[in-house]
Amino acid sequence: MVETIQWTDSGVVMIDQTKLPREITYVTCRGYLEVADAIVTMVIRGAPAIGVAAAMGVAIGALHADPDRMDEEMEGICTVLAGTRPTAVNLFWAIGRMKRLYASLRGRPVEEIRAALVAEAQRVKEEDIEINRSMGRHGAELVPDGKTVLTHCNAGALATAGFGTALGVIRAAVEAGKKIDVFADETRPFLQGARLTAWELQQDGIPTTLITDNMAGWFLRQGRIGCVVVGADRIAANGDVANKVGTYSVAVLAKENGVPFYVAAPVSTLDLTLASGDRIPIEQRPGKEVTEVFGVPVAPEGIAVQNPAFDVTPSRYVTAIITERGVARAPFEESLRRLSQQAELAE
Amino acid sequence: MVETIQWTDSGVVMIDQTKLPREITYVTCRGYLEVADAIVTMVIRGAPAIGVAAAMGVAIGALHADPDRMDEEMEGICTVLAGTRPTAVNLFWAIGRMKRLYASLRGRPVEEIRAALVAEAQRVKEEDIEINRSMGRHGAELVPDGKTVLTHCNAGALATAGFGTALGVIRAAVEAGKKIDVFADETRPFLQGARLTAWELQQDGIPTTLITDNMAGWFLRQGRIGCVVVGADRIAANGDVANKVGTYSVAVLAKENGVPFYVAAPVSTLDLTLASGDRIPIEQRPGKEVTEVFGVPVAPEGIAVQNPAFDVTPSRYVTAIITERGVARAPFEESLRRLSQQAELAE
Numbered sequence: 001m002v003e004t005i006q007w008t009d010s011g012v013v014m015i016d017q018t019k020l021p022r023e024i025t026y027v028t029c030r031g032y033l034e035v036a037d038a039i040v041t042m043v044i045r046g047a048p049a050i051g052v053a054a055a056m057g058v059a060i061g062a063l064h065a066d067p068d069r070m071d072e073e074m075e076g077i078c079t080v081l082a083g084t085r086p087t088a089v090n091l092f093w094a095i096g097r098m099k100r101l102y103a104s105l106r107g108r109p110v111e112e113i114r115a116a117l118v119a120e121a122q123r124v125k126e127e128d129i130e131i132n133r134s135m136g137r138h139g140a141e142l143v144p145d146g147k148t149v150l151t152h153c154n155a156g157a158l159a160t161a162g163f164g165t166a167l168g169v170i171r172a173a174v175e176a177g178k179k180i181d182v183f184a185d186e187t188r189p190f191l192q193g194a195r196l197t198a199w200e201l202q203q204d205g206i207p208t209t210l211i212t213d214n215m216a217g218w219f220l221r222q223g224r225i226g227c228v229v230v231g232a233d234r235i236a237a238n239g240d241v242a243n244k245v246g247t248y249s250v251a252v253l254a255k256e257n258g259v260p261f262y263v264a265a266p267v268s269t270l271d272l273t274l275a276s277g278d279r280i281p282i283e284q285r286p287g288k289e290v291t292e293v294f295g296v297p298v299a300p301e302g303i304a305v306q307n308p309a310f311d312v313t314p315s316r317y318v319t320a321i322i323t324e325r326g327v328a329r330a331p332f333e334e335s336l337r338r339l340s341q342q343a344e345l346a347e
Numbered sequence: 348m349v350e351t352i353q354w355t356d357s358g359v360v361m362i363d364q365t366k367l368p369r370e371i372t373y374v375t376c377r378g379y380l381e382v383a384d385a386i387v388t389m390v391i392r393g394a395p396a397i398g399v400a401a402a403m404g405v406a407i408g409a410l411h412a413d414p415d416r417m418d419e420e421m422e423g424i425c426t427v428l429a430g431t432r433p434t435a436v437n438l439f440w441a442i443g444r445m446k447r448l449y450a451s452l453r454g455r456p457v458e459e460i461r462a463a464l465v466a467e468a469q470r471v472k473e474e475d476i477e478i479n480r481s482m483g484r485h486g487a488e489l490v491p492d493g494k495t496v497l498t499h500c501n502a503g504a505l506a507t508a509g510f511g512t513a514l515g516v517i518r519a520a521v522e523a524g525k526k527i528d529v530f531a532d533e534t535r536p537f538l539q540g541a542r543l544t545a546w547e548l549q550q551d552g553i554p555t556t557l558i559t560d561n562m563a564g565w566f567l568r569q570g571r572i573g574c575v576v577v578g579a580d581r582i583a584a585n586g587d588v589a590n591k592v593g594t595y596s597v598a599v600l601a602k603e604n605g606v607p608f609y610v611a612a613p614v615s616t617l618d619l620t621l622a623s624g625d626r627i628p629i630e631q632r633p634g635k636e637v638t639e640v641f642g643v644p645v646a647p648e649g650i651a652v653q654n655p656a657f658d659v660t661p662s663r664y665v666t667a668i669i670t671e672r673g674v675a676r677a678p679f680e681e682s683l684r685r686l687s688q689q690a691e692l693a694e
Contacts (some may be wrong), residue, residue, distance in 0.1 A: 021647040063650065095396025152561075183653075186637065186646070188535060188559035194638070194646040202647050209651040212535035212637055214499075214560035218658040221595065242471040250602055256599050270562025290533065290559055291541070292642040299533070300368040305558040306530075311565040321579050 002203075004049050004158050005056065007122050012056045019157060019323075022197040022294075032061030032077045039084040040343060041237040042190065044161020046269050047233045047269055048132075050127045051090035053317060057081045058098040059114075059121035065109040067209035073225065074102055087121050087242055087310045088233040093268040094124055121288055124274045128161035131266045134324040135165060136172030139264050142320065147155025147226025148209075150216060150254075152185045153244035154196035155264065163265040166229040167200060176230070181207035183225065185216050187244060189289040189307065213270040217253040228254045232265035232321075239315030239332025240277025243263075245308050250316035260319040267323050285309045349550075351396050351505050354469050359403045361391045364492065364505060368546040369641075377409030378676070379424045384529065386431040386438075389537065393506020394580045394616055395479075398437035399472045399689040404428045406461075406468035408569075413667035414457040433628040434589055434657045435580040440615045441471055455648055475508035477582075478613045481671035482512060483519030486576065486611055489528060490520040494573025495556075497563060499532045500591035501543035502578025502611065512611040513576040516669060520631060521553055528554035530572065532563050536636040536654065554650060560593050562598040575601045586662030586679025587624025588612075590656050598664035607666040614670050617687050623660035632656045 006013045011030040018041065021024055027043050029035045035057030038044050044053045061077035062070075077097050085091060101120050104346050105113045139338070143149060149170055153159075155169035163171060173180055180199055187193035196212055201208040211219065219225055228250055234242040240248070241263050254261040274280060289304030291297060299305075321328040321335075328335035349371070358377040360558040365388065365649050374390050376382045379675055382404030385391050391400045408424035409417075425442050432438060434688045438521035448467050452460045490496060496517055500506075510518060522526055523630065529548055534540035541557055548555040566572055575597055581589040588594070588610050621627060634652035638644060647651075668675040668682075675682035 022644060080491070121420060138485050175371060185561070186531065186535065188561060191645050199647040202650060204588030209653055210559070210637060210646055211653050212592070213660075214532070214596055215653065215655065218592060218655065219653070221658075245559070245565060249561055249564030249596060252564060252600055252603050253596055256603075290557060293645060294643045296641045296643050297369060298538050298640060300546040301559055303545045303549060304554070306556055306562065306566070308562065308565065311562075312569075330497045 001180060002157070003163060005044060005052055005093050007056055007118065007124065012053065012060055014038055014053070015158070016043050017045055017157070017196060017252060018043055020195050031064055032057045032081060034086050035060065036079065036080050045090035046154065047090040048128050048160040048165065048266060049158070049229065050088050051094035051268060052128055052161050054081045054091050055098055055121040055124040056166045058095060059117040060150055060182065062114050062117045068109065076231065080101065085105050085283055087283045089271045090268050097124065109334050114117040119254065125161040128266070129163055131324040132160055132163035132165060132168040134169040134274055135322055135344045136163065138327050139169030139171035139262065139322040140176045140178070142227065142260070142262060143169065143178055144179070144226030145178045148181050148224050150183045150220065150225045150250070151197060151226045152250050153245055153303070154192035154200070156200045159231060160242065165231040165266070167197065169229050169262070169264045170206065171204065183209050183211055183219060185213045185250070186210060187246065188213055192244070203273060216250050220253045220257045220259050225259050227260045227262060229262045230266055232263050232269050234271050234280050235321065235336070236267050236274040236277045236280065237272045237333055238276045239318055239330065239336060241313045241315070241318060242277060242280040242310050243313065245311045248311040248313045252314040255317050261317055262320055262322055262323040263318055267325060267339060270336055272340055274339065277314065282311070283309045298347055309323065350398055351503070351508060352391060354403055359400070359407055361400070362505070363390050364392055364489065364543060365390055367542050372679065376407065378411055379404045379428060381543065382407065383427050383431050386597060393501060394435035394437040394474050394578065395507040395512065395613060396505070397432065397435050398441035398615060399475055399508050401428045401438050402441040402445055402467045402468040405442060406464040409461050409464045417457065436552055436618045437615050444471065455680055457473065457491065457619050471507040475613070476510055477508055477513060478671040479510035479515040482611050482669055483510065483515040485674050486516030486669040487519035487523045487525070487572065489607070490516065490525055491573030491610060491651070492525045493526070495528050495571050497530045497572045497575045497597070499540065499577050499594055499597050500534045500549070501539035503544055503547045505543045505547060506578060512578040512613070514544065516576050516611050517553065518534040518551065526603040530556050530558055530566060532560045532593065532597070533557060534593065535560055539591070563597050567600045567604045567606055572606050574607045574609060576609045576611055578636055579610050579616050580657055581618050581627050582610070582612060582616050582683070583621040583624045583627065584619045584680055585623045586665055586677065586683060588631070588660045588662070589624060589657050589664060590660065591625040591654065592658045595658040595660045598660040602664050602672060609667055609669055610665055612688055614672060617683055619684065619687055625662065627659055629658070630656045660669065663687065
């Protein structure tokens with residue numbers, strides 16, 4: 001399996017997800033501004049992967065920061081990275097973690113601080129893979145054997161440090177011997193399903209069928225889909241889930257057809273400061289993502305476009321939320337708070 | 348407004364809908380095989396437009412048929428044209444109408460037969476525009492003022508001989524002075540919404556916003572959409588509606604959010620021989636429509652694809668069916684039969 005993001009001596013190396021699967025190329029970010037740009041332009045995307053990138057961005061920023069103005073520069077670095085994308089909370093979680101570590105090292109020699117931040121960023125990455133493995137173990141049990149799993153967007157190895165959240169559940173179910181195949185929504189406008197999920201699962205030899213987003217409802221109605229598994233960008237205290245635009249529609253259609261709808265996300269995706277999903281900020285992306293495909297225009301010039309990158313699925317459509325600590329079910333206020341407190345105890 | 352299809356001395360001239368809006372080019376079909384090919388490759392598409400094309404295809408076939416083997420040739424022409432696409436019933440309706448006329452002229456001089464068939468094909472076209480105008484009058488009253496109308500695919504002038512079914516309702520509402528704007532689903536894979544609906548409405552100066560299909564649910568949830576209006580390819584006796592894939596999803600999401608869901612279609616779209624939509628044949632189109640956009644690959648090579656061109660919306664999600672004879676509501680068995688009998692009386 002390809003590496004989504006790596007810390008190397010020459011910088012933070014990421015596979016360029018804007019070019020997949022047509023070209024397998026890598027981008028090397030030599031400073032935090034290049035990391036920020038990679039997040040904004042979706043060279044790297046997916047809530048957990050953005051978290052890892054932000055942690056590495058803080059670390060590489062620290063390496064180049066002026067030791068005499070370290071506090072101000074670190075503040076600036078974190079502000080820039082936090083401003084890249086508004087919806088996925090893992091970004092803010094990772095930056096917060098790096099900030100806390102930095103604060104705890106105040107007064108130590110600069111080389112020690114830098115080494116500690118680099119090590120922490122690498123730890124964020126390594127932990128993410130472990131978390132996904134654990135999520136996979138919990139989620140695999142929920143996947144009906146002998147049926148099709150429907151997924152939306154890419155919540156795979158490419159959206160994380162490796163293994164994946166939703167695709168981690170699918171991989172773990174396959175590893176456990178379940179005979180399943182996957183239907184992947186292409187996920188317009190950025191085509192994460194067609195370009196990334198289809199490619200990832202094809203490389204793993206997991207049978208995968210590509211469909212357009214508007215076909216998902218029709219296949220949910222045919223009885224072939226055993227469950228839906230998706231990732232998440234932010235989950236509110238009541239279990240409302242912000243995820244790639246189109247997730248809400250799939251959730252409604254799953255419920256209408258009696259198909260379980262599962263969300264796989266690490267505890268770092270929980271934002272218990274928000275009572276519901278109503279106040280999760282929804283990023284608007286450039287209209288060109290809709291009007292052009294790989295630079296080819298597909299709509300008349302000058303047409304108005306809406307391009308919200310995410311939507312919010314009310315928790316009443318969510319059958320369960322799969323985390324690395326276990327599976328949360330309704331009432332989510334209670335189950336998510338419990339999982340979140342377990343995480344704090346463990347830290 | 349551009350002409351979708353015209354009968355000319357050099358043949359049947361169609362605007363090439365595979366190239367819009369990037370290129371405005373016309374295809375001239377000089378024989379019935381070229382008309383059949385234009386339907387298969389979607390140079391012309393949309394249930395009513397396919398009906399007009401088929402009628403003109405029969406007429407142009409008759410012009411070139413061997414007078415000594417007229418019966419066999421006409422049979423072959425009709426069989427080829429009927430084999431082009433399976434779902435839209437208007438195709439079979441138009442061919443049936445031409446066949447009945449031909450049968451009624453048996454024994455007449457070949458030039459008289461040919462002239463009658465050509466005149467009939469042109470009448471099918473002219474009537475279609477009148478029908479759409481009438482549908483527009485009935486439908487305009489249902490469109491809430493001051494809100495947004497959501498539509499899926501292209502049920503516009505380009506899908507008909509002119510004015511459109513669903514877009515005809517929108518045009519009539521605008522003509523009646525209603526302050527509305529339109530959200531157009533891009534309608535993957537063929538992008539009829541992005542390429543055709545957005546272009547048509549832009550030319551008319553009707554404010555239109557393009558969205559991807561997977562955003563429709565999210566906007567239905569925001570309260571901005573006053574109603575959904577779509578076309579239809581075939582409507583069963585119980586009111587189940589076959590239409591462009593994705594229609595079912597939009598209908599479920601509209602109902603879930605209390606938004607009326609209207610279908611605009613001529614009486615020729617009714618297929619009362621089918622008790623329900625379960626036995627409407629659903630065309631599978633080539634996988635390349637999903638894996639390529641204007642020839643640019645958007646998915647890994649060798650990935651499996653499903654590409655049903657249509658889906659069936661159960662009538663319980665349909666608020667009303669708008670026809671040229673009036674508006675049908677549940678119970679649809681009764682209301683549709685009544686409308687259909689009115690049509691027969693009038694013919």
